[in-house]
Amino acid sequence: LLVKLLAYRLLYPLRTYLVVSGAWDVEANVMAADWVTVLSAKPFLIGVAVSPKRYTHSLIEKYGEFVISVPNINMIKDVWIVGSESGPSKLSKVGFTLVKAKSIKTPIVKEAVANLECRVIDKHVYGDHTFFVGMVVDYSYDPKAYVDTTPNLDAGFIAHIAWNKFIKISGEVVET
Ligand SMILES: Cc1cc2nc3c(=O)[nH]c(=O)nc-3n(C[C@H](O)[C@H](O)[C@H](O)COP(=O)(O)O)c2cc1C
Numbered sequence: 122l123l124v125k126l127l128a129y130r131l132l133y134p135l136r137t138y139l140v141v142s143g144a145w146d147v148e149a150n151v152m153a154a155d156w157v158t159v160l161s162a163k164p165f166l167i168g169v170a171v172s173p174k175r176y177t178h179s180l181i182e183k184y185g186e187f188v189i190s191v192p193n194i195n196m197i198k199d200v201w202i203v204g205s206e207s208g209p210s211k212l213s214k215v216g217f218t219l220v221k222a223k224s225i226k227t228p229i230v231k232e233a234v235a236n237l238e239c240r241v242i243d244k245h246v247y248g249d250h251t252f253f254v255g256m257v258v259d260y261s262y263d264p265k266a267y268v269d270t271t272p273n274l275d276a277g278f279i280a281h282i283a284w285n286k287f288i289k290i291s292g293e294v295v296e297t
Pocket residue numbers: 137150151152153154155156157170171172174175176177178200201203204205206207208209250281284
């Protein structure tokens with residue numbers, strides 16, 4: 122494999138999320154995404170940069186919705202599958218389950234520690250990615266993974282280092 126220095130990696134480690142797209146009863150897809158950010162607390166807005174090369178891009182355009190799911194270390198093999206293969210056929214290889222969301226047509230990942238259900242309110246092309254802005258209209262999470270909305274590190278949150286290397290977030294919590 123050709124290994125290049127990709128300068129955006131200077132910002133890593135970054136958390137890795139899953140982007141679910143499509144509609145649960147028609148067609149659905151999942152990809153991995155590092156380039157996810159909070160934009161506003163009230164209203165709760167999040168953004169994700171998706172390359173137009175991704176199958177996910179066409180489904181977000183078609184349905185105007187997406188879900189950001191938070192995977193944990195138990196899902197790491199599946200994170201890699203959905204982050205390295207294109208199109209819904211890859212879903213036959215993964216161990217997680219897509220189930221109906223609370224408020225949108227796009228399904229959520231049952232095994233993820235959290236799922237944020239988003240309606241696209243804006244999009245803009247920046248360079249080689251489209252930045253989709255989503256209003257979080259509903260969410261669900263594993264109450265064991267968050268204590269009073271603070272992440273419980275026992276839940277095995279993950280971050281991305283490079284290519285197929287990830288870390289489980291653990292260790293000393295420093296209080297200031
Ligand atoms: C850890 C990881 C993070 C990724 N982050 C992004 C991202 O933020 N934006 C993006 O467009 N692609 C990202 N990708 C690439 C897509 O996940 C990958 O191209 C995937 O195969 C697209 O699937 P699709 O064509 O079925 O939508 C990432 C891949 C990995 C492994």
